[in-house]
Amino acid sequence: xxxxxxxxxxxxxxxxxxxxxxxxxxxxxxxxxxxxxxxxxxxxxxxxxxxxxxxxxxxxxxxxxxxxxxxxxxxxxxxxxxxxxxxxxxxxxxxxxxxxxxxxxxxxxxxxxxxxx
Amino acid sequence: xxxxxxxxxxxxxxxxxxxxxxxxxxxxxxxxxxxxxxxxxxxxxxxxxxxxxxxxxxxxxxxxxxxxxxxxxxxxxxxxxxxxxxxxxxxxxxxxxxxxxxxxxxxxxxxxxxxxxxxxxxxxxxxxxxxxxxxxxxxxxxxxxxxxxxxxxxxxxxxxxxxxxxxxxxxxxxxxxxxxxxxxxxxxxxxxxxxxxxxxxxxxxxxxxxxxxxxxxxxxxxxxxxxxxxxxxxxxxxxxxxxxxxxxxxxxxxxxxxxxxxxxxxxxxxxxxxxxxxxxxxxxxxxxxxxxxxxxxxxxxxxxxxxxxxxxxxxxxxxxxxxxxxxxxxxxxxxxxxxxxxxxxxxxxxxxxxxxxxxxxxxxxxxxxxxxxxxxxxxxxxxxxxxxxxxxxxxxxxxxxxxxxxxxxxxxxxxxxxxxxxxxxxxxxxxxxxxxxxxxxxxxxxxxxxxxxxxxxxxxxxxxxxxxxxxxxxxxxxxxxxxxxxxxxxxxxxxxxxxxxxx
Amino acid sequence: xxxxxxxxxxxxxxxxxxxxxxxxxxxxxxxxxxxxxxxxxxxxxxxxxxxxxxxxxxxxxxxxxxxxxxxxxxxxxxxxxxxxxxxxxxxxxxxxxxxxxxxxxxxxxxxxxxxxxxxxxxxxxxxxxxxxxxxxx
Numbered sequence: 001x002x003x004x005x006x007x008x009x010x011x012x013x014x015x016x017x018x019x020x021x022x023x024x025x026x027x028x029x030x031x032x033x034x035x036x037x038x039x040x041x042x043x044x045x046x047x048x049x050x051x052x053x054x055x056x057x058x059x060x061x062x063x064x065x066x067x068x069x070x071x072x073x074x075x076x077x078x079x080x081x082x083x084x085x086x087x088x089x090x091x092x093x094x095x096x097x098x099x100x101x102x103x104x105x106x107x108x109x110x111x112x113x114x115x116x117x
Numbered sequence: 118x119x120x121x122x123x124x125x126x127x128x129x130x131x132x133x134x135x136x137x138x139x140x141x142x143x144x145x146x147x148x149x150x151x152x153x154x155x156x157x158x159x160x161x162x163x164x165x166x167x168x169x170x171x172x173x174x175x176x177x178x179x180x181x182x183x184x185x186x187x188x189x190x191x192x193x194x195x196x197x198x199x200x201x202x203x204x205x206x207x208x209x210x211x212x213x214x215x216x217x218x219x220x221x222x223x224x225x226x227x228x229x230x231x232x233x234x235x236x237x238x239x240x241x242x243x244x245x246x247x248x249x250x251x252x253x254x255x256x257x258x259x260x261x262x263x264x265x266x267x268x269x270x271x272x273x274x275x276x277x278x279x280x281x282x283x284x285x286x287x288x289x290x291x292x293x294x295x296x297x298x299x300x301x302x303x304x305x306x307x308x309x310x311x312x313x314x315x316x317x318x319x320x321x322x323x324x325x326x327x328x329x330x331x332x333x334x335x336x337x338x339x340x341x342x343x344x345x346x347x348x349x350x351x352x353x354x355x356x357x358x359x360x361x362x363x364x365x366x367x368x369x370x371x372x373x374x375x376x377x378x379x380x381x382x383x384x385x386x387x388x389x390x391x392x393x394x395x396x397x398x399x400x401x402x403x404x405x406x407x408x409x410x411x412x413x414x415x416x417x418x419x420x421x422x423x424x425x426x427x428x429x430x431x432x433x434x435x436x437x438x439x440x441x442x443x444x445x446x447x448x449x450x451x452x453x454x455x456x457x458x459x460x461x462x463x464x465x466x467x468x469x470x471x472x473x474x475x476x477x478x479x480x481x482x483x484x485x486x487x488x489x490x491x492x493x494x495x496x497x498x499x500x501x502x503x504x505x506x507x508x509x510x511x512x513x514x515x516x517x518x519x520x521x522x523x524x525x526x527x528x529x530x531x532x533x534x535x536x537x538x539x540x541x542x543x544x545x546x547x548x549x550x551x552x553x554x555x556x557x558x559x560x561x562x563x564x565x566x567x568x569x570x571x572x573x574x575x576x577x578x579x580x581x582x583x584x585x586x587x588x589x590x591x592x593x594x595x596x597x598x599x600x601x602x603x604x605x606x607x608x609x610x611x612x613x614x615x616x617x618x619x620x
Numbered sequence: 621x622x623x624x625x626x627x628x629x630x631x632x633x634x635x636x637x638x639x640x641x642x643x644x645x646x647x648x649x650x651x652x653x654x655x656x657x658x659x660x661x662x663x664x665x666x667x668x669x670x671x672x673x674x675x676x677x678x679x680x681x682x683x684x685x686x687x688x689x690x691x692x693x694x695x696x697x698x699x700x701x702x703x704x705x706x707x708x709x710x711x712x713x714x715x716x717x718x719x720x721x722x723x724x725x726x727x728x729x730x731x732x733x734x735x736x737x738x739x740x741x742x743x744x745x746x747x748x749x750x751x752x753x754x755x756x757x
Contacts (some may be wrong), residue, residue, distance in 0.1 A: 006563055013688070016216060025283070032285055032286070036285075039289050040298075042293060042296045043295070045317055046300025047299065052292060061154065072299070072305070076248055076299070076305075080251075080292060083252070083255045086745070087258075087285060087748045088254070088260055090259065091281065091285070093753060094262070094274070094277060095278075095753065097269060098277075098278055101269065101271050101274050102272075107278075110279075112272045112275050113349045113350065113352075114127075114349065121709070121711065124705070128698075128702065128712065131698055135694045137689050137693035137694050139691050139695075178711055179711055179713050180711060180714050181711045181714040
């Protein structure tokens, strides 16, 4: 399982980077989405994958004796997903605006910022 | 109530942005609220600064969960100082933007987002948890995306695409670094990590995490090979937005670098050497970039990059004196860079252009204003006794002591380049004979503004100039402050003990 | 996509989905669920309605701009975090709980109000984004 996830993370990072290096704006966004999913998967993987119970100690017991699943990576991934949800929706709107204003989706044509004004 | 003082600057900005959202359409109310609110925020930050100065490092465990498990907020002297400076710059820019930004932009919730940005900045300075730092960075970049695209001009959108892509990439790299760090140490609390990381045997992976942090924060603080988003985007938004960006956004990256590399990854010779090389190249490339630009705000953008190099150099040499110099430069730079972008905003309002070829004769038309503007110009160059001069002494002395002659040369060369750039700006913008510019229709020129609006634009500049004059003439106290900060950073034990008592 | 089937179905689905979203919101303290997911489900209900009946009808149904939900939800979440600071001199975001659970609802704490705030904010943000995209298309 770990091995598969590691391969998957690598593929997501590589594919994301490849997409980001394309010149199309849409592919840029897809690349960003892939690479951030790769990062989420990496957190999940590095948080140790154990099948266990939620780490909630019963009122009567002193310590948690069972195998437990670490809840922190899940909380981190949830936060990261929520944040990337906001960022990606902003990115999509921005790309749409950029396509309307600049009238191209080729990143090489976006040179206005380098012109002397 | 006063035990919670640490969070008040933070909570106040959150309160401000929510209150401003309720007054969405009423921009006159928003203007007054934002200025008054920023002033109150400054009072809170001043109180926190005073408390930290007198009683030492303050901590709060959010939600009452104890240190390595919950999210900790820590205010040591560095954090408190930067929060104070953020509030100072925030007050100035709030007043400046209420006059200089056109109502059409203000109606899209400019002020609410602006206070959200300040919230993110203060949160990033105060947090003691590395993942929480990531969250604050995201808050900063989301609000800065909105601010940079507000208005939707062609150049702005294009600049935003570049800014956006590289900043998100930086965040993802930062997140990857956090993942590696959590996998290694199983903790996210920075004080806890400072204890755990030196004990880890897998040094290679620790080094990988460190390099990932360096790249992530390096993009954000615009160091040498990673700075290209900055000059492509910082001159596109209105000058008030550029002022808060130029003054504070890159400095958060520098703060994060300083925090991570003095607390968590300490004593790695390779890293220090990498930092020094980066610093030297940043100083060179930023300075030379500034030399060839013709747009005033692009010149300042390149100077931001150039001067980031001073701070990174101080961090790279890693002696107490060098870090004190870097901190002093950070304090000076926040005030002066914010001021410079506001000055470029006023010049834009006077002339309707920011191209230095088509400007001129400003000294003849506005002699008093020009004299006011000289002070931040000279502070930036570092003419003694103004504020840019003192930190360079510390940097140069410590580069002698540690025999980093490359840094010595780069510091002097970059100062020299800054001098040339500013002299060129001065002669082109202020002394050259005025160039006849075509009058722009529907453009609010400075001399057609009401007196209140003029004062709203001028007073922040006077205020920040006063602050940088204080930093220059009161250099003794600032030097003591930065030495104290450097002492705290070099001896991280007190930070750890403040977060986790009797560990 | 104005088919009769979808239109009729969405009219019945809207209240059911909204109810389901509140169910998800309330079970979220100990079980999977919570404000974020609940808010997403609620906004999906409105998006489905907009797909079937057109954006205009959905806006008429909502009666106010969804952007207004953002400050309301933020204020609710902020106040529930602030209550321990002001009232009890505890750290920000400390969970305060009522001693005796109320019948049917269970015990009420600040966490519930924080989650309701999140629920409202998520609805506001999602609907604003989707309305903006579909308006300018």
